[in-house]
Amino acid sequence: MPKPVIITCAPTGGVHTPTMSPHLPITPAEIADASLGAAEAGAAIIHLHARNPETGRPDPRPELFAEFMKPIADGSDAVMNVSTGGGLGMTREERLRAAVATSPEMASLNVGSLNFGLFPMAAKYDDWQHDWEPEFLEMTRDFIFKNTFADLEYIVKELGQGHGTRFEFECYDLGHLYNLAWLIDQGWLEPPYFVQMVFGILGGVGADLDNLVHLHTIADRLFGDSYEWSVLAAGKHQMSFATQAAMLGGNLRVGMEDSLYLGPGQLTPSNAAQVTKIRGIVESLGLQVATPAEARERLGLKGADRVTV
Ligand code: KMH
Ligand code: ZN
Numbered sequence: 001m002p003k004p005v006i007i008t009c010a011p012t013g014g015v016h017t018p019t020m021s022p023h024l025p026i027t028p029a030e031i032a033d034a035s036l037g038a039a040e041a042g043a044a045i046i047h048l049h050a051r052n053p054e055t056g057r058p059d060p061r062p063e064l065f066a067e068f069m070k071p072i073a074d075g076s077d078a079v080m081n082v083s084t085g086g087g088l089g090m091t092r093e094e095r096l097r098a099a100v101a102t103s104p105e106m107a108s109l110n111v112g113s114l115n116f117g118l119f120p121m122a123a124k125y126d127d128w129q130h131d132w133e134p135e136f137l138e139m140t141r142d143f144i145f146k147n148t149f150a151d152l153e154y155i156v157k158e159l160g161q162g163h164g165t166r167f168e169f170e171c172y173d174l175g176h177l178y179n180l181a182w183l184i185d186q187g188w189l190e191p192p193y194f195v196q197m198v199f200g201i202l203g204g205v206g207a208d209l210d211n212l213v214h215l216h217t218i219a220d221r222l223f224g225d226s227y228e229w230s231v232l233a234a235g236k237h238q239m240s241f242a243t244q245a246a247m248l249g250g251n252l253r254v255g256m257e258d259s260l261y262l263g264p265g266q267l268t269p270s271n272a273a274q275v276t277k278i279r280g281i282v283e284s285l286g287l288q289v290a291t292p293a294e295a296r297e298r299l300g301l302k303g304a305d306r307v308t309v
Contacts, residue, residue: 009038013257014058014087028067037272058087062101081106115203172204191226
């Protein structure tokens with residue numbers, strides 16, 4: 001029997017900006033509603049970022065996370081996964097603040113440095129809601145998303161060993177799988193490892209099915225049966241890559257962090273709509289969707305009762 005598919009939903013992220021969609025969750029109340037809707041639709045894991053409620057800019061303040069994590073915990077049993085990627089341009093300390101404050105079951109860990117080019121999106125809009133939006137996107141023309149070995153060691157020790165938090169290892173290219181293997185070799189991590197393969201970021205590996213198959217082959221070789229794998233693809237590739245991951249026996253991530261669309265040219269009205277769509281595809285393939293309890297067991301999570309909300 002194939003394993004049930006673990007759906008992660010990332011409802012807002014730090015990539016898109018408010019001008020791009022009127023449906024992008026911004027305030028803590030909106031992020032809480034979006035998360036609860038996604039959980040209700042079938043997401044077992046919710047990958048969380050915060051935004052400034054007035055401007056929509058990615059914001060590291062733990063008090064903002066607390067404002068949506070409490071209602072999510074009260075209203076669902078979904079696993080909360082706190083981003084340590086934050087918003088491009090934040091310091092390492094800023095990126096870690098919310099996870100250190102909340103001690104979550106899961107946190108993202110970006111397993112290598114890369115160019116992270118958002119600037120092509122700036123050309124698509126000319127009537128911005130906020131001045132920071134085009135500046136933020138243009139800044140990425142000369143920006144490296146820094147995740148050095150020192151950063152990785154720091155985060156793994158601080159959050160993993162310090163808080164019992166387990167990681168969504170975000171791998172944007174083949175070398176990142178080897179970076180993760182190196183971290184494991186140091187004895188700093190315990191299996192199972194949850195590898196999130198990321199396709200279609202300008203600076204990372206392209207959204208090409210051959211790449212997905214190759215990364216999966218190499219991950220199998222490096223991590224054997226000690227890992228669970230999941231796939232996300234940015235923009236128009238989101239649904240097709242999520243579908244391909246499910247067909248190949250993997251897990252998947254959707255959400256407005258990675259795509260604002262439900263179909264070609266159609267802005268998604270909500271995160272729940274994306275989860276509902278991919279759930280329908282998964283079930284039509286004869287596969288089941290994992291519950292949060294199943295995800296917790298398979299990923300070896302410490303339990304929602306050990307999160308500070
Ligand atoms: N939007 C993803 C491609 C993080 O939060 O740590 C990047 C991401 C990073 O999810
Ligand atoms: Zn994220």
